Amino acid sequence: MGFGPHEAFWNTRTSVINCAATEPHNKSLSTSSYSVPRWVAFSQLQLLRFLVNAHVECGYSVSTGHWSEPRLVEDPLLRIHGLAPGLNYGQQAFEGMKAYRDPQGNINVFRPKDHAARLALSCSAVAIPTIPEDLFLRSVNLVIASNAEYVPPHDTDAALYIRPLVFGSDPFFAVSAGTGYKFCIYVQPYRAYHGSQPIPALILEDLDRAAPKGVGHVKVGGNYGPVLKWSDQARAEGYFITLHLDSRTNSEIDEFSTSGFIGLKKTGDSFTVVVPSSRSILKSVTSTTCLDLARSLGWNVEVRPIPYPELQYFSEVIAVGTAAMLVSIKSITRRSTEETFAYSTDGSGDGCKQLQQALLDIQKGRVKSNEDWLWQVSPVEQPSGDENA
Structure with a gap:
Protein backbone atom coordinates (compact mmCIF):
# COMPACT_ATOMS: atom_id res chain seq x y z
CA MET A 1 0.00 0.00 0.00
CA ALA A 192 19.25 20.78 -7.50
CA TYR A 193 21.36 23.55 -6.03
CA HIS A 194 23.79 24.08 -8.91
CA GLY A 195 21.01 24.73 -11.42
CA SER A 196 21.09 23.53 -15.04
CA GLN A 197 23.80 25.67 -16.63
CA PRO A 198 27.45 24.57 -16.99
CA ILE A 199 29.68 25.93 -14.23
CA PRO A 200 33.42 26.75 -14.16
CA ALA A 201 35.67 24.74 -11.83
CA LEU A 202 38.93 25.61 -10.11
CA ILE A 203 41.58 23.09 -9.05
CA LEU A 204 42.39 23.64 -5.37
CA GLU A 205 46.14 23.70 -4.88
CA ASP A 206 46.30 25.16 -1.37
CA LEU A 207 44.44 22.29 0.31
CA ASP A 208 44.65 18.50 0.17
CA ARG A 209 41.18 17.06 0.62
CA ALA A 210 42.30 13.73 2.09
CA ALA A 211 45.51 11.93 3.01
CA PRO A 212 46.39 8.82 0.95
CA LYS A 213 45.61 6.57 3.93
CA GLY A 214 43.03 8.86 5.50
CA VAL A 215 39.23 8.95 5.48
CA GLY A 216 38.55 10.44 2.05
CA HIS A 217 36.60 7.31 1.12
CA VAL A 218 33.91 7.88 3.77
CA LYS A 219 31.30 10.59 4.31
CA VAL A 220 32.39 12.44 7.44
CA GLY A 221 32.34 16.14 8.19
CA GLY A 222 36.12 16.38 8.40
CA ASN A 223 36.29 15.98 4.63
CA TYR A 224 34.03 18.98 4.05
CA GLY A 225 34.65 21.58 6.76
CA PRO A 226 38.24 22.42 5.75
CA VAL A 227 37.25 23.10 2.14
CA LEU A 228 34.53 25.65 2.94
CA LYS A 229 36.94 28.57 3.14
CA TRP A 230 38.49 27.74 -0.22
CA SER A 231 35.17 26.99 -1.93
CA ASP A 232 33.73 30.32 -0.77
CA GLN A 233 36.82 32.12 -2.01
CA ALA A 234 36.68 30.35 -5.37
CA ARG A 235 32.98 31.14 -5.72
CA ALA A 236 33.65 34.82 -5.08
CA GLU A 237 36.13 34.67 -7.96
CA GLY A 238 33.60 33.09 -10.33
CA TYR A 239 34.37 29.38 -9.85
CA PHE A 240 31.27 27.60 -8.59
CA ILE A 241 32.88 24.26 -7.84
CA THR A 242 36.38 23.14 -6.83
CA LEU A 243 38.34 20.07 -7.94
CA HIS A 244 40.98 18.09 -6.04
CA LEU A 245 44.04 16.27 -7.34
CA ASP A 246 45.52 13.34 -5.45
CA SER A 247 47.31 14.42 -2.27
CA ARG A 248 50.42 12.27 -2.73
CA THR A 249 51.58 13.45 -6.18
CA ASN A 250 49.11 16.14 -7.32
CA SER A 251 49.19 14.41 -10.69
CA GLU A 252 45.86 12.54 -10.81
CA ILE A 253 42.21 13.56 -10.63
CA ASP A 254 40.42 12.70 -7.39
CA GLU A 255 37.00 14.37 -7.15
CA PHE A 256 35.18 17.67 -6.79
CA SER A 257 34.81 19.06 -3.28
CA THR A 258 31.10 18.24 -3.18
CA SER A 259 30.68 15.76 -6.03
CA GLY A 260 32.16 12.87 -7.95
CA PHE A 261 34.07 13.31 -11.22
CA ILE A 262 33.02 11.83 -14.56
CA GLY A 263 34.88 12.45 -17.82
CA LEU A 264 33.33 11.70 -21.21
CA LYS A 265 35.09 11.06 -24.51
CA LYS A 266 32.82 11.13 -27.55
CA THR A 267 33.31 8.74 -30.46
CA GLY A 268 30.64 9.12 -33.11
CA ASP A 269 27.28 8.77 -31.39
CA SER A 270 28.73 6.93 -28.41
CA PHE A 271 30.85 7.83 -25.40
CA THR A 272 33.58 6.41 -23.23
CA VAL A 273 32.91 7.19 -19.57
CA VAL A 274 35.96 7.53 -17.32
CA VAL A 275 35.74 7.66 -13.52
CA PRO A 276 38.72 7.99 -11.14
CA SER A 277 39.85 5.01 -9.11
CA SER A 278 41.36 5.96 -5.75
CA ARG A 279 41.11 4.92 -2.12
CA SER A 280 40.88 8.60 -1.19
CA ILE A 281 37.58 9.38 -2.89
CA LEU A 282 34.03 8.74 -1.79
CA LYS A 283 32.17 5.94 -3.53
CA SER A 284 29.39 7.96 -5.14
CA VAL A 285 26.03 6.21 -5.44
CA THR A 286 25.09 8.60 -8.24
CA SER A 287 28.35 7.99 -10.09
CA THR A 288 27.99 4.21 -9.75
CA THR A 289 24.44 4.49 -11.10
CA CYS A 290 25.66 6.56 -14.06
CA LEU A 291 28.20 3.88 -14.92
CA ASP A 292 25.46 1.25 -14.97
CA LEU A 293 23.28 3.51 -17.11
CA ALA A 294 26.19 4.16 -19.48
CA ARG A 295 26.68 0.42 -19.95
CA SER A 296 22.95 0.03 -20.67
CA LEU A 297 23.33 2.70 -23.38
CA GLY A 298 26.14 0.70 -24.95
CA TRP A 299 28.87 3.09 -23.89
CA ASN A 300 32.35 2.04 -22.79
CA VAL A 301 33.14 2.42 -19.09
CA GLU A 302 36.58 2.81 -17.53
CA VAL A 303 37.29 3.03 -13.78
CA ARG A 304 40.97 3.85 -13.37
CA PRO A 305 43.41 6.56 -12.29
CA ILE A 306 43.04 9.68 -14.44
CA PRO A 307 46.31 11.56 -15.07
CA TYR A 308 45.92 15.32 -14.88
CA PRO A 309 46.98 15.88 -18.56
CA GLU A 310 44.04 13.72 -19.67
CA LEU A 311 41.69 16.60 -18.85
CA GLN A 312 42.45 18.03 -22.28
CA TYR A 313 41.06 14.95 -24.04
CA PHE A 314 37.58 14.90 -22.49
CA SER A 315 34.71 16.22 -24.58
CA GLU A 316 32.63 16.66 -21.42
CA VAL A 317 33.25 16.70 -17.68
CA ILE A 318 30.41 16.16 -15.22
CA ALA A 319 30.14 16.70 -11.47
CA VAL A 320 27.80 14.09 -9.98
CA GLY A 321 26.17 13.82 -6.58
CA THR A 322 22.88 13.30 -4.79
CA ALA A 323 22.05 16.97 -4.23
CA ALA A 324 23.72 18.37 -7.35
CA MET A 325 22.58 15.54 -9.66
CA LEU A 326 24.61 15.84 -12.90
CA VAL A 327 26.20 19.21 -13.55
CA SER A 328 28.10 19.96 -16.75
CA ILE A 329 31.46 21.60 -16.16
CA LYS A 330 32.11 24.63 -18.34
CA SER A 331 35.85 24.73 -17.73
CA ILE A 332 38.59 23.59 -15.34
CA THR A 333 41.33 26.05 -14.39
CA ARG A 334 44.68 25.35 -12.74
CA ARG A 335 46.36 28.59 -11.76
CA SER A 336 49.86 27.25 -11.06
CA THR A 337 50.22 26.14 -14.68
CA GLU A 338 48.00 28.89 -16.13
CA GLU A 339 45.89 26.24 -17.87
CA THR A 340 42.16 26.27 -18.54
CA PHE A 341 40.41 23.31 -20.16
CA ALA A 342 37.13 24.33 -21.84
CA TYR A 343 34.14 21.98 -22.16
CA SER A 344 30.40 22.71 -22.29
CA THR A 345 29.56 26.38 -22.80
CA ASP A 346 25.92 26.62 -23.94
CA GLY A 347 23.96 24.25 -21.76
CA SER A 348 24.69 20.70 -20.69
CA GLY A 349 26.60 18.46 -23.07
CA ASP A 350 24.84 15.69 -24.99
CA GLY A 351 26.34 12.93 -22.85
CA CYS A 352 25.33 14.65 -19.64
CA LYS A 353 21.79 15.16 -20.95
CA GLN A 354 21.44 11.49 -21.86
CA LEU A 355 22.68 10.27 -18.48
CA GLN A 356 20.60 12.83 -16.62
CA GLN A 357 17.43 11.88 -18.46
CA ALA A 358 18.02 8.16 -17.97
CA LEU A 359 18.65 8.73 -14.26
CA LEU A 360 15.58 10.93 -13.74
CA ASP A 361 13.33 8.53 -15.65
CA ILE A 362 14.27 5.81 -13.17
CA GLN A 363 14.23 7.98 -10.04
CA LYS A 364 10.77 9.36 -10.89
CA GLY A 365 9.38 5.93 -11.76
CA ARG A 366 8.78 6.64 -15.42
CA VAL A 367 10.75 3.59 -16.51
CA LYS A 368 11.81 0.46 -14.69
CA SER A 369 15.44 -0.34 -14.05
CA ASN A 370 16.99 -3.77 -14.21
CA GLU A 371 18.11 -3.24 -10.62
Missing part, protein backbone atom coordinates in the same frame (compact mmCIF):
# COMPACT_ATOMS: atom_id res chain seq x y z
CA GLY A 2 1.54 3.28 -1.05
CA PHE A 3 0.77 6.96 -0.98
CA GLY A 4 -1.60 6.90 -3.94
CA PRO A 5 -3.92 9.67 -5.14
CA HIS A 6 -6.21 9.19 -2.12
CA GLU A 7 -3.59 8.45 0.52
CA ALA A 8 -1.53 11.34 1.85
CA PHE A 9 -1.33 12.82 -1.63
CA TRP A 10 -1.26 16.42 -2.73
CA ASN A 11 -4.90 17.29 -3.16
CA THR A 12 -6.01 15.59 0.06
CA ARG A 13 -5.61 16.02 3.77
CA THR A 14 -3.17 13.73 5.53
CA SER A 15 -2.67 12.48 9.06
CA VAL A 16 0.63 13.51 10.59
CA ILE A 17 2.05 11.87 13.69
CA ASN A 18 3.01 14.53 16.22
CA CYS A 19 5.65 13.79 18.85
CA ALA A 20 7.11 16.64 20.91
CA ALA A 21 10.78 16.35 21.80
CA THR A 22 9.93 16.53 25.49
CA GLU A 23 7.28 13.81 25.41
CA PRO A 24 8.11 10.59 27.31
CA HIS A 25 9.09 7.88 24.87
CA ASN A 26 6.41 5.45 25.97
CA LYS A 27 3.56 7.93 25.75
CA SER A 28 0.95 7.34 23.04
CA LEU A 29 1.45 9.52 20.01
CA SER A 30 -1.44 11.69 18.94
CA THR A 31 -2.54 12.22 15.35
CA SER A 32 -4.11 15.33 13.95
CA SER A 33 -5.39 16.41 10.57
CA TYR A 34 -2.87 18.43 8.63
CA SER A 35 -3.58 20.56 5.58
CA VAL A 36 -1.36 20.35 2.55
CA PRO A 37 0.99 23.38 2.59
CA ARG A 38 -0.06 24.99 -0.69
CA TRP A 39 2.33 27.88 -0.10
CA VAL A 40 5.31 25.72 -1.05
CA ALA A 41 6.61 27.03 -4.40
CA PHE A 42 8.42 23.98 -5.73
CA SER A 43 9.71 25.85 -8.76
CA GLN A 44 11.68 28.20 -6.49
CA LEU A 45 12.95 25.85 -3.80
CA GLN A 46 16.39 26.10 -2.28
CA LEU A 47 17.88 23.82 0.35
CA LEU A 48 16.87 24.53 3.97
CA ARG A 49 14.36 27.30 3.56
CA PHE A 50 11.53 26.16 5.84
CA LEU A 51 10.54 23.66 8.49
CA VAL A 52 8.75 20.36 7.94
CA ASN A 53 6.67 18.35 10.41
CA ALA A 54 9.32 16.34 12.21
CA HIS A 55 12.59 14.46 12.08
CA VAL A 56 13.51 11.01 13.40
CA GLU A 57 15.87 10.21 16.26
CA CYS A 58 17.36 6.97 17.62
CA GLY A 59 19.74 6.58 20.54
CA TYR A 60 22.53 4.13 21.33
CA SER A 61 24.11 3.37 24.69
CA VAL A 62 27.21 1.25 25.16
CA SER A 63 25.59 -0.13 28.33
CA THR A 64 22.68 -1.65 26.39
CA GLY A 65 24.57 -2.37 23.19
CA HIS A 66 21.72 -1.61 20.82
CA TRP A 67 19.91 1.23 19.12
CA SER A 68 16.51 2.43 20.31
CA GLU A 69 13.48 2.39 18.05
CA PRO A 70 13.02 5.48 15.86
CA ARG A 71 10.83 8.24 17.26
CA LEU A 72 9.46 11.38 15.68
CA VAL A 73 10.52 14.74 17.08
CA GLU A 74 8.87 17.99 15.99
CA ASP A 75 11.56 20.34 17.29
CA PRO A 76 14.36 20.48 14.67
CA LEU A 77 16.87 21.64 17.28
CA LEU A 78 19.00 19.00 19.02
CA ARG A 79 19.89 19.22 22.70
CA ILE A 80 23.57 18.19 22.86
CA HIS A 81 26.11 18.37 25.67
CA GLY A 82 28.98 20.71 24.84
CA LEU A 83 31.51 17.96 25.54
CA ALA A 84 29.99 15.50 23.07
CA PRO A 85 32.68 13.80 20.91
CA GLY A 86 30.64 14.68 17.84
CA LEU A 87 31.23 18.37 18.60
CA ASN A 88 34.78 18.20 19.93
CA TYR A 89 36.50 15.39 18.05
CA GLY A 90 34.55 15.12 14.83
CA GLN A 91 33.10 11.72 15.67
CA GLN A 92 30.24 11.90 13.21
CA ALA A 93 29.10 10.73 9.80
CA PHE A 94 26.24 11.57 7.47
CA GLU A 95 24.48 10.63 4.25
CA GLY A 96 22.35 12.20 1.54
CA MET A 97 19.46 10.59 -0.35
CA LYS A 98 16.39 11.62 -2.31
CA ALA A 99 12.74 10.65 -2.62
CA TYR A 100 10.48 11.32 -5.60
CA ARG A 101 6.86 10.71 -6.48
CA ASP A 102 6.13 8.43 -9.40
CA PRO A 103 3.32 9.12 -11.92
CA GLN A 104 0.84 7.32 -9.64
CA GLY A 105 1.77 9.47 -6.63
CA ASN A 106 3.71 6.79 -4.76
CA ILE A 107 6.83 7.94 -2.92
CA ASN A 108 10.07 6.14 -3.78
CA VAL A 109 13.52 6.49 -2.26
CA PHE A 110 16.46 6.00 -4.60
CA ARG A 111 18.89 3.24 -3.56
CA PRO A 112 18.55 3.58 0.23
CA LYS A 113 20.28 0.26 0.90
CA ASP A 114 23.42 1.52 -0.83
CA HIS A 115 23.35 4.61 1.36
CA ALA A 116 22.82 2.46 4.45
CA ALA A 117 25.90 0.43 3.52
CA ARG A 118 27.96 3.56 2.91
CA LEU A 119 26.90 5.03 6.26
CA ALA A 120 27.95 1.78 7.94
CA LEU A 121 31.38 2.12 6.33
CA SER A 122 31.63 5.72 7.50
CA CYS A 123 30.63 4.72 11.03
CA SER A 124 33.33 2.06 11.14
CA ALA A 125 35.94 4.66 10.17
CA VAL A 126 35.14 6.88 13.17
CA ALA A 127 34.31 4.21 15.79
CA ILE A 128 30.53 4.69 15.77
CA PRO A 129 28.31 1.62 16.31
CA THR A 130 26.87 0.42 13.01
CA ILE A 131 23.24 1.24 12.32
CA PRO A 132 21.51 -1.97 11.17
CA GLU A 133 20.07 -1.76 7.68
CA ASP A 134 16.58 -2.64 8.91
CA LEU A 135 16.62 0.19 11.47
CA PHE A 136 17.98 2.58 8.86
CA LEU A 137 15.20 1.72 6.40
CA ARG A 138 12.44 1.87 9.03
CA SER A 139 13.70 5.27 10.13
CA VAL A 140 13.75 6.51 6.54
CA ASN A 141 10.22 5.25 6.01
CA LEU A 142 8.96 6.87 9.21
CA VAL A 143 10.39 10.31 8.55
CA ILE A 144 9.19 10.42 4.93
CA ALA A 145 5.72 9.06 5.67
CA SER A 146 5.34 11.65 8.42
CA ASN A 147 6.33 14.44 6.04
CA ALA A 148 4.56 13.07 2.98
CA GLU A 149 2.92 16.37 2.04
CA TYR A 150 6.39 17.86 1.53
CA VAL A 151 7.36 15.34 -1.14
CA PRO A 152 7.01 17.41 -4.34
CA PRO A 153 4.50 16.41 -7.03
CA HIS A 154 5.73 14.19 -9.83
CA ASP A 155 5.45 16.92 -12.47
CA THR A 156 7.95 19.26 -10.76
CA ASP A 157 11.75 19.20 -10.93
CA ALA A 158 11.97 19.10 -7.13
CA ALA A 159 12.55 16.20 -4.74
CA LEU A 160 12.63 15.47 -1.02
CA TYR A 161 16.22 15.54 0.23
CA ILE A 162 16.96 13.09 3.06
CA ARG A 163 19.83 13.73 5.48
CA PRO A 164 20.74 10.89 7.88
CA LEU A 165 23.42 11.81 10.42
CA VAL A 166 24.99 10.09 13.40
CA PHE A 167 27.37 11.38 16.06
CA GLY A 168 28.85 10.78 19.49
CA SER A 169 26.42 12.55 21.83
CA ASP A 170 27.35 11.78 25.45
CA PRO A 171 29.83 14.06 27.26
CA PHE A 172 33.34 12.65 27.14
CA PHE A 173 36.66 14.39 27.81
CA ALA A 174 38.96 11.59 26.70
CA VAL A 175 39.97 11.34 23.06
CA SER A 176 38.41 7.92 22.61
CA ALA A 177 35.13 6.43 21.48
CA GLY A 178 32.19 7.73 23.51
CA THR A 179 29.48 5.93 25.44
CA GLY A 180 26.37 7.25 23.72
CA TYR A 181 25.35 8.08 20.16
CA LYS A 182 22.46 9.72 18.37
CA PHE A 183 21.16 8.87 14.90
CA CYS A 184 18.83 11.36 13.21
CA ILE A 185 17.18 11.79 9.84
CA TYR A 186 16.01 15.16 8.57
CA VAL A 187 14.15 15.90 5.34
CA GLN A 188 13.65 19.01 3.19
CA PRO A 189 12.07 19.54 -0.24
CA TYR A 190 14.61 21.00 -2.63
CA ARG A 191 15.74 21.57 -6.20
CA ASP A 372 16.14 -2.90 -7.40
CA TRP A 373 16.91 0.81 -7.15
CA LEU A 374 13.55 2.22 -6.05
CA TRP A 375 12.28 1.56 -2.53
CA GLN A 376 8.64 2.47 -1.94
CA VAL A 377 7.61 4.31 1.21
CA SER A 378 4.65 2.87 3.12
CA PRO A 379 2.15 4.63 5.40
CA VAL A 380 3.02 4.14 9.07
CA GLU A 381 1.13 3.35 12.23
CA GLN A 382 1.84 5.22 15.43
CA PRO A 383 5.36 4.19 16.42
CA SER A 384 6.36 3.03 19.85
CA GLY A 385 9.91 3.41 21.03
CA ASP A 386 12.26 3.04 23.95
CA GLU A 387 14.89 5.47 25.12
CA ASN A 388 18.27 3.80 25.43
CA ALA A 389 20.55 6.81 25.21
